[in-house]
Amino acid sequence: MTAETLVKGWCPGALRPMESGDGLLVRLRLTGGILSANHAQIIAKAAMQYGNGLIDLSGRANLQIRGVSGSQWPHLIADLSRHGLLDDDAEAEAVRNVIASPLAGLDPSAFLDIRPIVKALEHRLVSERALHQLPGKFGFSIDDGGQFSLRDQTADIAFEAIKNSRETAFIVRIGGDKQVGLIKPENLCDVASTLALNFIKASKIPDNPLKRMANWVSSVGAEVILKQAGIHDRSVRPKRETKLAPFGYHELGKEGVLGLGAPFGRLSANGLSALANIALKNGSGELRLTPWRAILLPGLNRQVAEALIVKIGENFITQPNDPRLQIAACTGMPSCRNANVNTHEDALSFATLESLTKTSGTRLHVSGCEKGCARPMATEAVLVGRGRLYDLVLNGKASDKPLRTGLNNAAARRALEELWSGEAK
Ligand code: SF4
Incomplete structure (x- = not known):
């Protein structure tokens, strides 16, 4: 493990991390997305000790430790390796690209x-x-073939x-x-x-x-x-329908499972540690990572799950109709060096727009630059960061020609409100 293993690239691993605006991005591939609560505690501790305390939940059910410096990376790798969380080499890590049904072995309908x-x-x-x-x-x-179909x-x-x-x-x-x-x-x-x-x-x-x-x-x-x-x-054969969104409480046979979404795929190390504690105390001792940027906690009863939703629900998505699910936002500032705006912070403020929820589905894409990493397809409204302000693209991709340019957060809000109330000119 030398400096040569540190490369810029689109598919980082732990042994071949990617340079990002806030340091190295270290991606952990967990077989089947199954994470023991003990391993979750180890990862959370490592993210605080060697990284900046932020963790991403990727769209392929992987965990990414953010903000690791080049000097801390070898210590992080040694630590994760000691706990059996790493592959033998970067090639093996890279090829292990398998997504599995997140409730494998627990879902009676599978x-x-x-x-x-x-x-x-x-x-x-x-x-x-x-x-x-x-x-x-x-x-x-x-x-x-169980409740959480991977068809999407x-x-x-x-x-x-x-x-x-x-x-x-x-x-x-x-x-x-x-x-x-x-x-x-x-x-x-x-x-x-x-x-x-x-x-x-x-x-x-x-x-x-x-x-x-x-x-x-x-x-x-x-x-x-x-x-x-x-x-x-x-x-x-066409693809089958998705039966369930993972957010909230689901009763599956004798086992109940609580799905907690990480807004825009981001959670804190403290948040992961808290979920691990819950899994140990009230659940099955396991966390299941999903490709929908949500973590499932199996083995909870309804009473415990409902109390948890009240206690920690604000930091997580616990309803399929949460407005944050209608917004795609990339990493943004300060985590991505190409970013011109703080996408997550702004996306949270746009999520409070009442007009956003008039129709369902992803309606807004907040992109730190015109690369549009969070959503390659066209979206009803795309706010693209440029020089600390936003350009607005309608029914297009982040790289398309904007209808309006140079909008600050307040002007972008107004433009979205006009658009969704049918008043856009
Ligand atoms: S869209 Fe631009 S700012 Fe956002 S993560 Fe991709 S490269 Fe970074």
């Missing part, structure tokens, strides 16, 4: 307990060195459990296509490996290598790729 399968796939990805050539963002997902997640190779003639099977969907294959659970790792190796071979187009499975699918079609991987049972 078709099977996918925890051993998730572990086996990660082991395969790490041990089969040829797979380390996969692009940094290339990811897998494994859905157990982008995975290059997605597996979803179903019941097929009374047998549990997995649908395999590549690049998000409708054309899917059907496989047996025991073949999942082999199928994942074959598809990924075939992708690596096909991606080596001189001067323009394929980055994602969707690129390959759009060029040759999913059917060809599935057939080439030896998947003969194929059909057309």
